[in-house]
Amino acid sequence: MLIQLTIENFMSFRDEVTFSMVGVSSDRQHADRLIEDAAGKGRSVVPIAAIYGANAAGKSNLIEALSFAKELILEGTRSNRSIPVATFKLGDYSKKPSKFEFIFTHQDARYSYGFKLNKEQILEEWLHAIPPGKRKEVMYFERITSLDKKTTVDYGLPLTGRSLKRKQFLEFIAEGTRPNQLFLTEGIDRNVESLFPVANWFREILTIIMADSIFASLESTILSDISFTDFLSKFLKLAGTGIDKVGGGTVELDFDRHLPGMPQVDRDKLLQKFSGAHANSILMIEDNFGKQYLLLKGEDSLIKMIQLVTQHRHENGNLVDFAVNEESEGTQRLINLIPALFVLQEEEKVIFIDELDRRLHPLLSRLFVKTAIDCRGKNNQLIFTTHDTNLLDLDLLRRDEIWFVEKDRQGSSNLYSLTEFKTRPDLKIEKGYLNGRFGAIPFFGNPESLGWHSQNRDTAMETNEH
Structure with missing residues (x-):
């Protein structure tokens, strides 16, 4: 399950933002929905999240960030090619590092994996975990690549064990890891079995459905x-x-x-x-x-x-x-979305859908979300972006399952949860959102400033005179 996602300097996300699936324990609404202790130390995780925001606020950019990181991890890069990372463009950020970090659970272990990079190289990379049945976090590896493109990797016992031969093999892999390649990707290619669960989470568990995706099979x-x-x-x-x-x-x-x-x-x-x-x-x-x-x-x-x-x-x-x-x-859009509902019944899936409500009637979007909540398996999650305010209902979603994306005046996207606002249990969230109480809505200028109204009146007067 996804616990937390952090992004910095990618597309419209200039500053570090964090999206969290950790539930607010004090909120007892739909308390039976929480997955207890999934985030460790008594913390719970929510199974669903809706992300709202105006057009061009950055909702789809969050999905793009996931897609970029997943492809970089699983597919890697080619030799002597730049890394296709899209940095924040409304400022001098092309040379500054971008950051991605995922905290998730898989096969009873809790992993924290992330990296910093620019177009030329991976600057930092790390993997820590709390192994099954343990309480203390341990290091798997920490990698640093200097500006002169020399890579050093420190290894923890989960990778090396107490075997000198295994450590020498890892050092051989590190030496062969190109500056523009993730050590995790190289380790998977070289059959380092201790890294397989991490790669498997990105390959099999994390599922991304773009707005125009079709179910290929x-x-x-x-x-x-x-x-x-x-x-x-x-x-x-x-x-x-x-x-x-x-x-x-x-x-x-x-x-x-x-x-x-x-x-x-x-x-x-x-x-x-x-x-x-x-x-x-x-x-x-x-x-x-x-x-x-x-x-x-x-x-x-x-x-x-x-x-x-x-x-x-x-x-x-x-x-x-x-x-x-x-x-x-x-109907065609729905046919391509229903497989996501079906696999949510399985043991473990984390599904992101961009523009869930695209081409769907509001009541159909609500039916889809209600079905996802009712039929999901124990460790499954559905996260989606939407404009459908019909879903902003505390009878359907918890406060910690509702998120907003909003751009500031510099064009930088910010990400925040409804839990950051003080709300009454009986508050009509949809009405409050449309009234601008929580931000993340479009603000329009005065249409008369376009001159259309006066132009139409002048045309009408000329027509009447003739």
Whole structure:
């Protein structure tokens, strides 16, 4: 579970800001929702958080920061390439370091991992942890790379044990770690097993869903997981989309219509693969955007594409098939979000969604959040950005589950929680927010300053005179 995230000098976040999932123990509203002791020393963690703010306030930049750090950790960098870190642009900050730090729990251990960097190199990097069953935090490693690009790493017993051979191996890895590469990434590549849980948290647990994301393996999951298909069908029906059931259908492959961006050489290779394949053979391919497609060789030797099919009830009672692109944009968006609800039932997931309410009716957004709260597993969390003030309701969310992002006059984003304000239990949070009580809303100038009103009046007068 995510406990805390800290960011500094990245995109619109000029100064250090901290986003925390630690609950306020004194707040007994929805107290049964808290995950006790998850943050250590008797502290609790909340399972959900909503992040509000005006357009361009920095909500999506928080998601971008997560995405940047995750990709840097898991994918690393190339030799002699600059690190694509986007520093704060409204000032002289391009040479100043950016900072990222994650505090999280995984497999009964509590980790604190972070790094400071600029475009040229990793300046600092650290990993500390409280191992399972222990109370004291121990160092795994601390790395410093000097301005002349010499790297030194100090190791703790969790990495070296008491083995001289293991320490020598780690020193070999440190020596081979490029200045623009994270030691964690290099250690994973070199099979340092003690670092695997940390990498696994970023790879498997931390899930980021951008505003325009699609669930790439939708068709394959429907084919392979009956429980997912049932969950998807039931939620779409509950949401009033008019969809009665979902399933998989096939259509003859038309490269120009279905895969227009595929080069001819790749089309030829695909046809060659299927030429010697048995009937009913299935092949999965992926385009440059990560979208997956399932292809099937039929009994008639024709190549067919397996597609998601939605079924609506005809007036005569029969089911009628629809292609997904025949559904509304809101329904398509919902279909790509429902998998997040499904996996929240699993043992451990931390899911970030940017613009949850995009193309969704406010009541549908509320249904989604209520379902996420009700059906989540023990160690799962959902964090989302939104403009939907319908969710600002203390009957739905705790005060420590509501966050705001606001830019100051210098264009720097600040991040703060509703718990920083004194509020009564019966306060209408939505009304207070729209009235500007908590900030993080747009402030408009006077429309008459644009001259449109006077221009329209002058035009009307000229028209009347003629």
